[in-house]
Amino acid sequence: MLVHLLRTSVYSGNVYLLPDSGMLVDAGISGSETIAAVSRFMDVEDLELVVLTHAHFDHSGGLVDLVERCDLRVALHxxxxxxxxDDLGSVASMxxxxxPLVDVDIVLSDGDLLPIGGGDRLEVIHTPGHTPGGVCLYHRKSGSLFSGDTLFGAGGVGRVDLLGGDAHALLRSIxxxxxxxxxxxxxxxxEPSSQDVSLQIERALRFARSMV
Ligand SMILES: [Zn+2]
Ligand SMILES: [Zn+2]
Incomplete structure (x- = not known):
């Protein structure tokens, strides 16, 4: 599975491009930044779908420009x-x-499978806690996990003090x-990581246990 981390502003959540299927994982905070970054790898008109790991503005702010420019579909749990x-719920006001006022074309549920070409797919794992509808995307074949703001490298976990945050739910998700x-x-x-990832997740689990 080919994955590019797109370089956008420091305020933005990470945007990942899967060029073989025209899929973005998250939109980033700025559509114009994301579009410029995508265009280094492929024709932006060929983008098909953006899957949001959750609704926060640092991951969704770029949606309006992306939908207008690329006519891509939007998926969210x-x-x-x-x-x-919602300005407060999405933390746009922060x-x-x-x-962003956009239509969600694909409403995700736990266990959904998202095709990424070649008969391959990403599994949708509902991971509430940072937000109620946060998801992780899992590529079983390569053991790749897009973890959104549920967990980060080096044992970090998502904050639970924003609207809809829930430390117990986050622990169960992790x-x-x-x-x-x-x-x-x-x-x-x-940064993405392929070094001792299971250890990093174990540390995140211990951290999440300490929060409840
Ligand atoms: Zn974020
Ligand atoms: Zn977030």
Whole structure:
């Protein structure tokens, strides 16, 4: 599975491009930045889908420009639909911005499978805690996990003090992730990692246990 981490501004959540399927994992905070970064790898018109790991503005702020320019579809878990268009819930107001008003084309549920070409797919794992409708995307064949803001490298975990945050739910989500074989971690912030990922997840699990 070919994955590019797109370089965008420091305020943005990570945006990952899967060029073989025209898929983005998260939109980033700025559509123009994301579009410029995508264009280094492929024709932006060929983007098909953006899957949001959750509704926060640092991951969703670029949606309006992306949908207008690329006519791509938007996927989000059902439990974050209410947050996406809400200035407070999406934390857009923390960035002095307004929440993106876009249609969600694909409403995700736990266990959904997203095709990424060649008969391959990403599994949607519902991981509430940072937000109610946070998801991780898992590529079982390569042991790759897009973890959004649920967990980060070096044992970091998502904050639970924002609207809809829940430390107990986050712990259960990370317990579930700890049961997966993860070889490569693609977090929502910070660098991807393929070194001792299971140890990093174990540390995140201990951290999450300390929060409840
Ligand atoms: Zn974030
Ligand atoms: Zn977030």
């Amino acid at each position: 059902r439990d974050d639909l209410g947050l996406l268009s 960035f002095g911005a307004s929440a 317990e579930r992730l700890a049961g997966l074989n993860v070889e490569v971690l693609y977090p929502g912030h910070g």
